Amino acid sequence: NAGVTQTPKFQVLKTGQSMTLQCAQDMNHNSMYWYRQDPGMGLRLIYYSASEGTTDKGEVPNGYNVSRLNKREFSLRLESAAPSQTSVYFCASSLRGGIGNQPQHFGDGTRLSIL
Amino acid sequence: QQPVQSPQAVILREGEDAVINCSSSKALYSVHWYRQKHGEAPVFLMILLKGGEQKGHEKISASFNEKKQQSSLYLTASQLSYSGTYFCGTEELRGTDKLIFGTGTRLQVFP
Numbered sequence: 604n605a606g607v608t609q610t611p612k613f614q615v616l617k618t619g620q621s622m623t624l625q626c627a628q629d630m631n632h633n634s635m636y637w638y639r640q641d642p643g644m645g646l647r648l649i650y651y652s653a654s655e656g657t658t659d660k661g662e663v664p665n666g667y668n669v670s671r672l673n674k675r676e677f678s679l680r681l682e683s684a685a686p687s688q689t690s691v692y693f694c695a696s697s698l699r700g701g702i703g704n705q706p707q708h709f710g711d712g713t714r715l716s717i718l
Numbered sequence: 719q720q721p722v723q724s725p726q727a728v729i730l731r732e733g734e735d736a737v738i739n740c741s742s743s744k745a746l747y748s749v750h751w752y753r754q755k756h757g758e759a760p761v762f763l764m765i766l767l768k769g770g771e772q773k774g775h776e777k778i779s780a781s782f783n784e785k786k787q788q789s790s791l792y793l794t795a796s797q798l799s800y801s802g803t804y805f806c807g808t809e810e811l812r813g814t815d816k817l818i819f820g821t822g823t824r825l826q827v828f829p
Contacts, residue, residue, distance in 0.1 A: 638819075643821060644821060645720065645805055645819045645820055645821040645822050646760065646805060646807075646819040647819070648816065648817070648818065648819075651816055659816075661816070662818065693759060693760070704747070704748045704750075704765050704767055704809060705765075706750065706762035706765060707750070707752075707762065707807075707817065708762070709759035709760050709761070710759060711758070711759050712759060
């Protein structure tokens with residue numbers, strides 16, 4: 604059981620380049636999330652998707668776009684990368700809806716450096 | 719607004735106890751606790767819901783004071799494996815599963 608899979612694990616970009624971070628889960632979860640983690644800042648929510656076909660902004664959405672391709676996949680796109688977007692990016696998923704709050708399951712992260 | 723965690727760091731010897739606190743200025747529906755080891759993904763520890771319900775699967779206890787919007791995580795008889803950074807995540811709106819995480823408490827346990 605793979606859980607939440609993120610690709611790539613590492614990436615180096617030049618300022619202005621674009622790229623898409625991929626996330627897929629095999630737990631039949633409804634909700635999916637993208638976070639960034641910077642030293643001393645904890646986890647900050649970029650975007651989330653409560654169900655297939657819906658997306659909402661989190662705390663730090665500027666400079667990012669997302670696509671909930673289907674129930675399994677939720678991608679994060681940087682259209683024009685900036686050094687301030689150097690971070691570790693985590694994708695997470697959870698089961699939600701009518702049965703109480705549910706834990707979030709995290710992927711292993713993507714370490715992104717922008718030069 | 720991020721919840722505030724205290725202390726920022728704790729150093730313990732094996733077998734000692736620790737309490738980590740999480741405080742929000744907003745009314746909360748639930749509080750989550752996660753532990754992250756260096757270079758790894760955060761791992762779920764516990765959920766505390768408004769009304770007193772708790773969900774968790776480790777030998778860790780916690781409390782949630784709904785009136786004060788505060789939660790505390792109690793680590794008793796600490797083990798080396800407890801080392802890591804602990805994050806609380808707060809949910810303000812019921813059912814969204816949208817969490818705002820605190821900045822973390824780093825716990826180091828030494829033999």
